[in-house]
Amino acid sequence: MYVLTSEQMKQIDKKATSEIGIPEVVLMENAGFCVFEEIKRDLGDLKQKRIAVFCGKGNNGGDGFVVARYLLEQSDNVQIFIFDENVSASSKVFLNILKNLSANIQVLNEELLARLYHERFDIIVDGIFGIGLVRDVEGLYRKVIEYINSSEAYVYSIDIPSGVCSDTGQIKGVAVKANKTITFMYPKIGNILYPGAYLCGKLIVKDIGIPEKVVEKISTKILSREELNIEKLYRYPDTHKGDYGKVGVVAGSKFFPGASVLCANACVKSGCGLCFLFSPIESLSLHNFRNPEIITVAIESKDGVVTFEGFKQKEEFLKRLDVIAFGCGLTSSVEVEKILIHILKNFQIPIVIDADGLNVLANNKEAQTLLHEYKAPKILTPHYKEASRILSCDVSEVAKNPLDVALQLSKKFDCVCILKGARTIITDGNNIYINILGNPGMAKGGSGDVLTGIVTAILAQGYSGLDAAKLAVYLHSLSADILLERKSMQTILPSEIIENLDFAFKRVIEG
Numbered sequence: 001m002y003v004l005t006s007e008q009m010k011q012i013d014k015k016a017t018s019e020i021g022i023p024e025v026v027l028m029e030n031a032g033f034c035v036f037e038e039i040k041r042d043l044g045d046l047k048q049k050r051i052a053v054f055c056g057k058g059n060n061g062g063d064g065f066v067v068a069r070y071l072l073e074q075s076d077n078v079q080i081f082i083f084d085e086n087v088s089a090s091s092k093v094f095l096n097i098l099k100n101l102s103a104n105i106q107v108l109n110e111e112l113l114a115r116l117y118h119e120r121f122d123i124i125v126d127g128i129f130g131i132g133l134v135r136d137v138e139g140l141y142r143k144v145i146e147y148i149n150s151s152e153a154y155v156y157s158i159d160i161p162s163g164v165c166s167d168t169g170q171i172k173g174v175a176v177k178a179n180k181t182i183t184f185m186y187p188k189i190g191n192i193l194y195p196g197a198y199l200c201g202k203l204i205v206k207d208i209g210i211p212e213k214v215v216e217k218i219s220t221k222i223l224s225r226e227e228l229n230i231e232k233l234y235r236y237p238d239t240h241k242g243d244y245g246k247v248g249v250v251a252g253s254k255f256f257p258g259a260s261v262l263c264a265n266a267c268v269k270s271g272c273g274l275c276f277l278f279s280p281i282e283s284l285s286l287h288n289f290r291n292p293e294i295i296t297v298a299i300e301s302k303d304g305v306v307t308f309e310g311f312k313q314k315e316e317f318l319k320r321l322d323v324i325a326f327g328c329g330l331t332s333s334v335e336v337e338k339i340l341i342h343i344l345k346n347f348q349i350p351i352v353i354d355a356d357g358l359n360v361l362a363n364n365k366e367a368q369t370l371l372h373e374y375k376a377p378k379i380l381t382p383h384y385k386e387a388s389r390i391l392s393c394d395v396s397e398v399a400k401n402p403l404d405v406a407l408q409l410s411k412k413f414d415c416v417c418i419l420k421g422a423r424t425i426i427t428d429g430n431n432i433y434i435n436i437l438g439n440p441g442m443a444k445g446g447s448g449d450v451l452t453g454i455v456t457a458i459l460a461q462g463y464s465g466l467d468a469a470k471l472a473v474y475l476h477s478l479s480a481d482i483l484l485e486r487k488s489m490q491t492i493l494p495s496e497i498i499e500n501l502d503f504a505f506k507r508v509i510e511g
């Protein structure tokens with residue numbers, strides 16, 4: 001499903017009205033009716049319900065007037081609150097209808113707001129701002145939103161909780177916390193990215209009758225099963241391990257042996273034919289004990305960290321493999337830097353760079369240039385902090401606009417970027433996918449190493465960088481979500497996400 005910016009939605013609305021000829025008031029009527037239907041379906045008999053509908057000056061308020069008109073037919077206590085009599089042209093039509101119906105319409109001011117704190121509403125409909133919010137919310141608007149958030153009513157937001165930026169999901173000063181949000185045609189980015197996604201409560205997407213014809217191809221989509229290329233996962237009978245890719249994982253150190261274990265184990269559990277783990281001996285001792293499928297290659301180390309000389313002794317072997325995963329648990333050192341630079345100069349194998357590999361990129365301009373020029377498929381898997389280091393910006397900047405950051409990284413290195421977060425973003429610089437699966441039980445050290453293993457193994461099975469990234473992110477979070485069906489967020493472990501890939505793969509393949 002597409003995810004739209006406010007500008008894209010406005011263009012679609014505009015085309016529907018100007019090119020197709022559907023009057024704006026018809027769309028508004030449909031939008032308001034959809035919201036009413038949802039309330040009616042949730043609550044059934046509304047007769048005794050005390051309902052407040054807050055309407056702003058724009059078309060979001062107009063939708064609110066439509067909802068109010070339908071609610072008037074159902075409940076004896078519907079109060080409509082407006083900020084200004086001067087509303088948008090289409091909204092005016094519905095405000096006038098309410099006036100003709102002698103509806104209870106009150107213009108908000110400080111005094112009225114103070115009185116509202118003594119009233120009790122069962123339902124509040126939030127039609128203050130939609131996709132037309134342009135600046136921080138202040139003054140009376142702010143106070144009204146604070147009032148809505150303090151009330152115990154069940155809150156329905158129209159299109160998007162008022163105060164949430166529809167292009168980023170960020171709060172512009174203050175925002176409504178809704179129980180349910182009904183958005184129209186397609187979700188907006190602010191409905192999907194946090195904190196907006198949280199403030200939406202349950203998100204419902206409703207068709208308001210805009211023909212698909214006016215929707216041009218949108219490059220941002222929600223990552224769903226339909227978007228995955230699962231054909232290459234099919235295994236033909238007359239195949240052998242060489243057909244499913246040979247993976248080399250360069251990972252681990254005395255300090256983080258677990259990272260290499262998790263990464264390599266996720267690899268073998270994600271279908272690659274062979275997995276070789278290149279690690280210092282200090283890291284491999286833990287590893288050998290646990291994972292018999294993994295072929296270990298000890299790299300000479302100093303103080304528990306791989307050395308460039310040690311790597312060079314094994315590099316011919318690594319060159320013969322199909323895909324490399326580089327970075328998990330290596331630690332940051334000059335030797336690690338030298339190894340990555342050497343790989344980027346001398347190898348031509350698809351590569352996945354994570355953790356300490358990303359730190360090399362953050363610290364070393366030569367590595368950045370070499371990565372840009374590296375010809376084989378490449379995937380970067382930064383979390384927000386790693387992305388901020390590479391782009392030399394504050395992590396809060398990444399959080400404010402993760403879509404832009406993922407695009408920037410992808411373009412900077414001509415790579416596929418998996419920007420990991422509560423909503424992981426995947427992009428190849430043109431297409432953007434937002435992952436909505438997964439749960440906070442994954443917010444633990446080791447989850448990223450698991451994802452790196454999965455994506456590397458899938459890449460080895462003949463996938464493009466983008467398709468591998470999509471499939472891996474989906475499987476990783478689906479596995480955690482399946483675990484949550486019988487475990488708690490506290491107890492889910494990254495190693496269990498690997499074990500549970502059995503069920504995630506099954507669901508993805510069999511539907």
Ligand SMILES: NC(=O)C1=CN([C@@H]2O[C@H](COP(=O)(O)OP(=O)(O)OC[C@H]3O[C@@H](n4cnc5c(N)ncnc54)[C@H](O)[C@@H]3O)[C@@H](O)[C@H]2O)[C@@H](O)CC1
Nearest residue numbers: 013027028058059060129130131132133134135136137159
């Ligand atoms: N355009 C269309 O065809 C449709 C639009 N619909 C609704 O219309 C909404 C968009 O309507 P609009 O574009 O009129 O925008 P909004 O209704 O979101 O709000 C715009 C109004 O708020 C003011 N405003 C913006 N930021 C403010 C701030 N921080 N403080 C105070 N005032 C502020 C603007 O000056 C303008 O008057 C959608 O979200 C949706 O709910 C629906 O009716 C379906 C059809």
Ligand SMILES: [K+]
Nearest residue numbers: 129158160162
């Ligand atoms: K709203």
